[in-house]
Each structure stands twice: as C-alpha cells, then as structure tokens.
Amino acid sequence: MTDWIGHARDTLERDGYRVSAPRSAVVETLATLGCSVTAKEIADRLRERGEDVGVASIYRTLELLDRLRLARRVDAAEGVARYEPIDPSGEHHHHIVCESCGAVTAFEDRELEQAIEQLSERVDYAIDAHDVTLRGECPGCRAAGSRH
C-alpha cells in the first residue's frame, strides 16, 4: 500500500507530469485514506495538516490519477465521486454500503470475479473494468433494529 505512493510518483514522472508538492500531497492522502475517498475528505485532511491544496487542484489530480489508471472512481454512493488507489497487481475489492448509516465495507470474492470474467468474454463490449455494490443493513444498524 505504501509503495503505491512510489508507484504513482514514478508513473507521473515517467509520463512527463510534474510531481509537484500539491500533487504529492493528494497522492499521499489518497493512499492514507485508502478506500472510497471523496475530494472533500482529501481537502479536509490536508487542511488539518496545514498543507492546504485548492479544491481545483485536488479534482484535477484525481482526474489525472484516474486517467493514468493509478486510481479509480467508484460509484458506490450517490451524488459524490469517490476514488481509491489502484493496486498495480490488479488486485481489487468491492463495496457493501449500509442503507441506514452509509457505512462502507470492502470485500473480495473469487467466485464473483470469475463470473464477471466469464461474462465479460461473452458480451460484445471490450470490458476493462467493473464495479459491484451490495446494499443492505450493517451489523450495527441491524442490532439497533432500525427498519429504514
């Protein structure tokens, strides 16, 4: 995980982009926050640390990372764009989101990946990515007995 930061820096450099301080800060923060991160979360975290970065630069950096396949946009919850680092090994996970409290949990499932792989070969699109989102009630909310 930590060396994703190095990988990202290298890729940026190799592709002729400058590894500026603001960009580095966004990359590091994205790596730290890890999974399903919003632009606002990055901005807040950076502000706390005193290394303020303008929102525009954050968005531009995230878009760049997405374009370079260093990060991906995940469409779990509605309304806000969320990003997460892409592991160069190709390993990835998906998300379960709680419909009551909004909590997001990650999971991996070999069977699911297999089904998607096979499916991808049958369709007439050239598939290069996929997202799966499960929705339900998290253990905490179940215990609280909240029926939406």
Added chain:
Amino acid sequence: MTDWIGHARDTLERDGYRVSAPRSAVVETLATLGCSVTAKEIADRLRERGEDVGVASIYRTLELLDRLRLARRVDAAEGVARYEPIDPSGEHHHHIVCESCGAVTAFEDRELEQAIEQLSERVDYAIDAHDVTLRGECPGCRAAGSRH
C-alpha cells in the same frame, strides 16, 4: 412492463398517496423510457407532450417511487441519478456502460446472480440489493478505433 404502471398506481393508492396527474405522468414516462432514466429525460419527454411537470415534482415522485420500492436508483454513470422501474417479480438486470460514448446496455446473467446470492449469505450485512456495472468500449466505438 405496461402493467408495472398499474402496479405502481395501486401501490401508491394503497399506501395512501394520491395518484395525481403529475405523478401519473412521471410513472408512465418512467415505464416508457424503461431503463436507466434521468429526471431530465422525464422532464423533456413530458414537455414534448405538453404535459409539463415541474422538476421538483419529478424529483419528489422519483424519490417516492424509490422509497416504495417501485423504482430503484441506479448508480451507473457518475454525476446524474438514474432510475428504473422495479419489476415486482424480482427480475432485474445490470448495465454495461461505454467509457467512450456513454452508451448504456443492459444484461442479465444467472451465474453472476448466483455468485452474489451466495456471497450475500456469507457477509455480516443483511443484503437486500446489489448493483453491477461493467465498463468498457461498445462495439461502435471499438470499430471507430478510438483509444480514449
């Protein structure tokens, strides 16, 4: 499909909501447009037909349909909320979106559903819904040889 309209009307009525003209219009339009529909598309369609409905009412109706499980929000593409009718039989599909042109195609896959079902039993959330989105290049864009 057509009788989803009746089903929706009945449910609204049964639950004590008025089946007003604007609501009906939204329900019918959603049924007609079918898969992965935005509020704007509904508004436009209705305007064309002269039965103008305010955007606020469209959003309120869609939210109501979502709450009553008559429709669901699909998180395929980023930025806009898309809705589609829920078939009372439980039958449903997922989407492939073209990263070049934005086209959306629906698909169904038994294997995939099975994998998700099994997975759902293993996790500690009470899963009641899921979304799968494949991304790639549609046949048209592939032919056009567009590398993003």
Added chain:
DNA sequence: CTGAGTGCAAACAGTTTGCATTACT
C-alpha cells in the same frame, strides 16, 4: 525564460427546499 501547474473565484449542473397556490377528498 517558458510552460506546466496552481489557486482563486466565478460559472455550472443536478438536486433540494421554502412557500404560496391548487385541487383532491
């Protein structure tokens, strides 16, 4: 010195909300 990158602020797009009006029941 030159252009890539930044930050600000204004512009935008989609969605939500407050409130006076309309229209079922």
Added chain:
DNA sequence: AGTAATGCAAACTGTTTGCACTCAG
C-alpha cells in the same frame, strides 16, 4: 374545510473552468 401535492424560484452541493500568478526545469 382541510390537507396532500404542485410549481416556482431561490438555495445548495459537488464539480468544472477561466485566468492571472507561481515555480520548477
């Protein structure tokens, strides 16, 4: 009459863009 629902317009939220400025190569 009483209240659910509507429509408008203003408010909001998240994101993008134009532009002058900065800074690294």
